[in-house]
Amino acid sequence: MAKTIRINKNALKFRDEVLKIPGGENLLKCYACGTCTAGCPVREVEERYNPRRIIHMVLLGMKHEVLRSDFLWLCSSCHTCSERCPQGVHLSQIMRVLKNIAVREGIVHPSFALQAKTIREHGKLYEIEDFDNKKRARMGLPELEKKCPDLEILFSKGALKNIK
Amino acid sequence: MNRYALFLGCTIPVRGQNYELSTRKVAEALGMELLHIPNFSCCGYPMSSLDQETAELLAARNLALAEKEGADICTICTACTGVLTETAKELEHNEEKRGKINVHLKDIGLEYKGGVKVKHFARILYEDVGLEKISSKITRRLDGLRIAPHYGCHFLKPSEIYEGFDSPENPHTLDDLIAVTGATSVNYMNKMRCCGGAVLAVDENLALKITREKLDQIKGLSVDAICLICPFCSVMYESNQKKIETTFETKYEIPVLYLPQILGLAMGMDPKDLGFNMNRVRPKTVLEKLGAGV
Numbered sequence: 001m002a003k004t005i006r007i008n009k010n011a012l013k014f015r016d017e018v019l020k021i022p023g024g025e026n027l028l029k030c031y032a033c034g035t036c037t038a039g040c041p042v043r044e045v046e047e048r049y050n051p052r053r054i055i056h057m058v059l060l061g062m063k064h065e066v067l068r069s070d071f072l073w074l075c076s077s078c079h080t081c082s083e084r085c086p087q088g089v090h091l092s093q094i095m096r097v098l099k100n101i102a103v104r105e106g107i108v109h110p111s112f113a114l115q116a117k118t119i120r121e122h123g124k125l126y127e128i129e130d131f132d133n134k135k136r137a138r139m140g141l142p143e144l145e146k147k148c149p150d151l152e153i154l155f156s157k158g159a160l161k162n163i164k
Numbered sequence: 165m166n167r168y169a170l171f172l173g174c175t176i177p178v179r180g181q182n183y184e185l186s187t188r189k190v191a192e193a194l195g196m197e198l199l200h201i202p203n204f205s206c207c208g209y210p211m212s213s214l215d216q217e218t219a220e221l222l223a224a225r226n227l228a229l230a231e232k233e234g235a236d237i238c239t240i241c242t243a244c245t246g247v248l249t250e251t252a253k254e255l256e257h258n259e260e261k262r263g264k265i266n267v268h269l270k271d272i273g274l275e276y277k278g279g280v281k282v283k284h285f286a287r288i289l290y291e292d293v294g295l296e297k298i299s300s301k302i303t304r305r306l307d308g309l310r311i312a313p314h315y316g317c318h319f320l321k322p323s324e325i326y327e328g329f330d331s332p333e334n335p336h337t338l339d340d341l342i343a344v345t346g347a348t349s350v351n352y353m354n355k356m357r358c359c360g361g362a363v364l365a366v367d368e369n370l371a372l373k374i375t376r377e378k379l380d381q382i383k384g385l386s387v388d389a390i391c392l393i394c395p396f397c398s399v400m401y402e403s404n405q406k407k408i409e410t411t412f413e414t415k416y417e418i419p420v421l422y423l424p425q426i427l428g429l430a431m432g433m434d435p436k437d438l439g440f441n442m443n444r445v446r447p448k449t450v451l452e453k454l455g456a457g458v
Binding site for chain 2: 022023041042044045046073074075076077078079080082083090092096097099100103108109111112114115116119123124125126128132135136139140141142143144145148150151153154155157158159160163
């Protein structure tokens with residue numbers, strides 16, 4: 001059975017954390033109309049993902065439940081919710097903020113960790129191999145660089161430095 | 165017209181060469197120079213889910229490379245369009261952030277002063293080249309073809325970064341670019357629905373369910389092809405079409421073409437030169453109707 005939710009100072013910390021990060025500043029404008037949920041393409045086919053519920057959980061300070069959930073990674077970032085929100089809450093940005101907070105707490109969805117690793121190593125999501133450049137040349141397309149050492153330098157100092 | 169560097173991103177160079185090929189051919193025919201910058205990296209978009217600053221830094225590096233060449237950026241992936249536009253706009257007015265980013269760019273010998281414009285090829289065609297000029301190049305009209313446009317989310321959204329060049333809910337740019345060829349742009353119920361691509365790596369079945377919704381809608385409308393302007397939308401509607409058919413026990417066989425393939429065809433180009441042989445769902449009816457086999 002669900003536990004009673006008690007809002008204490010600690011709970012409000014999570015809300016304040018979201019408010020302080022660019023993209024999360026409009027959280028408190030939400031009046032729970034559910035327009036975001038009604039137009040969400042993920043919600044339409046997936047019960048686990050419910051935008052209005054996610055916002056409410058953040059407002060109630062349910063940090064652990066939000067950051068440890070699997071729904072956190074299901075936003076398709078189509079921005080339909082943000083476009084239609086009558087209050088300008090910008091939920092797609094809030095979802096990004098929540099995922100960024102999760103990462104700072106060491107929670108990274110494995111598929112995104114793999115993407116970070118590949119981009120850091122190869123500069124792109126898909127490695128360019130000799131085979132690709134040869135195929136490109138046959139089609140009259142220009143050659144692309146296979147590696148991008150700049151990204152190793154940029155990643156090594158940022159928040160994702162430990163993902164490799 | 166501005167001088168543009170063609171930004172390919174991750175998917176196009178290895179999985180969407182037909183898109184790149186047809187873009188280059190159509191640009192050339194319209195007198196548009198596309199500069200090649202071989203060390204452009206990922207745009208940064210996939211990293212925004214993990215760390216926005218890393219995403220912006222990658223985007224800024226790409227912007228700085230274009231700036232060094234005195235070029236604006238022409239994108240052909242909508243996700244690249246989104247993050248590059250958003251970052252370019254942010255760094256144009258936010259000096260503090262630009263300063264912070266430049267501290268990191270200095271480590272790789274770059275600096276971004278701000279001012280590079282980012283535009284999707286379809287937007288350039290519509291706004292800078294114009295329908296009139298495109299129309300004057302049409303030699304093989306596509307009369308009788310029925311084409312369903314799929315805009316892709318980041319071409320128009322978030323709308324605040326796109327200067328209101330088209331409506332995010334009821335757009336016309338892509339419809340007009342299809343109609344200029346003589347083909348009919350077919351309207352359908354969930355025209356603005358996301359392809360689901362962004363969640364493919366997280367939950368494949370969920371992503372395919374989203375993709376399927378649109379294919380289901382289009383199926384009954386006797387369309388000859390879907391028209392796209394994003395390589396990841398193509399991964400969903402074309403590369404995964406067979407998988408969706410198998411998973412959900414249905415049948416579509418709906419060809420999926422990139423906008424410049426359609427335009428190039430109407431400009432009288434050889435389908436082979438536009439990469440038609442690389443389309444996985446064979447656009448047989450399209451070519452048969454026009455009497456232009458591959």
